[in-house]
Amino acid sequence: MAENEQKVALVTGGSRGIGRAIALRLAAEGAYVVVNYAKNRQAAEEVVSSIEKAGGRARVSGFDVSDFDTVQEEIENIVTELGGIHILVNNAGITQDTLIVRMKKEDWDSVMTTNLDGVFNCTKAVARIMIKQRQGRIINLTSVVGEMGNSGQTNYAASKAGIIGFTKAAARELASRAITVNAVSPGFIETDITQNLTDEIRKQYIDKIPLQRFGSPEDVAGVVSFLASDEASYITGEVLRVNGGIYT
């Protein structure tokens, strides 16, 4: 039997970038994947059709992770339809970069509510189900920026550092029910988020990365897949870095 044959996985922000690669990977390993998105339904549907073409099972589910009530309802609907959720990947995230002196309250709030409240909202809804199942894997996407800081990203760094604290606390809380909670901390990965960097800034980053390249979404998906697998059943509260050595 494939690794995740009987499992349902919910990947938030599964329509693009890292989330897309995670959705494809978990589906290739046999999971039924729910591909969440916020705005980009077409991209999410393309992920589902790629999964189905490869013989996998998936469906889209559009909701804004920052909207507490909607998240509770949508996750309830998924469980009613599919019978459970065994893997939650809290991947949805945004940036709204600017220096503190220029940062508007809306820039702060939008990043915090999507990146950090989103993790709480989805984890809260799923934890109840996983506790009943006495089984579950929760994997949260943090960032190297949450660990080392970055000028122009105080909102993003705070949200991602918050995810690390949340992960460690939730891991302790849920461990007795055989639910593991871990974080994956990517460095600079080739996605829409890093697409906006100028060539000069890209070069400056690459000069600082010991492995001398940006990572691929698949580099991150492989680590998420490991944390979701039986091989990782004794790992919880951990932060696994996938950053080419830029921060160790």
Ligand code: NAP
């Ligand atoms: P991306 O390419 O910009 O994709 C972001 C995804 O999140 C999209 O699927 C988007 O859906 C979804 N999303 C955004 N806001 C949402 C909301 N409110 N509710 C539900 N879904 C929402 O981003 P990425 O680069 O793959 O990043 C994925 C995660 O990895 C993020 O948490 C990011 O912080 C983290 N990360 C990325 C990097 C990097 O270098 N790329 C490095 C470290 C950490 P739509 O398609 O509908 O907009």
